[in-house]
Amino acid sequence: MTTSARETATAPAAGETALDDATLVARARDGEIRAYEQLVLRFQGNMYRLALRMLGNKGDAEDVVQEVFLTAWRRLDQLHEDAAFVGWLYRMTTNRCLNVIRARKPVADVELDQQESAGSAGRPDRTAETNAQLTALTGALDELTAEQRACWLLREVHGRSYEEIAKAIGATTTAVRGRIARARAQLAEVMAPWR
Secondary structure, three states, X not given: OOHHHHHHHHOOOOOOOOOOHHHHHHHHHOOOHHHHHHHHHHHHHHHHHHHHHHHOOHHHHHHHHHHHHHHHHHOHHHOOOHHHHHHXXXXXXXHHHHHHHHHOOOOOOOOOOHHHHHHHOOOHHHHHHHHHHHHHHHHHHXXXXXXXXXXXXXXXXXXXXXXXXXXXXXXXXXXXHHHHXXXXXXXXXXXXXHO
């Protein structure tokens, strides 16, 4: 879906105002499909990016995101606080990704998100350097444990708090901080030549 199509899809209809997440969740819980569609459109990009970075495979990431949103729709009545919907999505996405990682063998080839290097278009030397950095970072992320990778991605890429991450992965905030610290140390070591 193109950016303009996504903006059109999430833009309120004439005469409507944009609704906050909690209101949309409440309406979706009452059976309003359009409200749930708005939630999906609002959050599928973030969940997909998280799944793609955790799994390194577009097909697996798409499958996980689809499963997460289907599960969320079916279990919406189990969500006790409407405002907790986003954290709930992050938790389900992270857990599904961890299950996929545990169920498969390590993958050597990882697809890079080419949009990351779009800013260096037109400068082959800069593009090559950026691609090499992304390859090194992707390789370094692959070397982290699944739990470290999940914690690091949720914190550094998705900007989640330590408390939110702890809830998402079912660990204490102390454990989350430790995993992130170890992940940062490993990544810093691998990325040192690129400074």
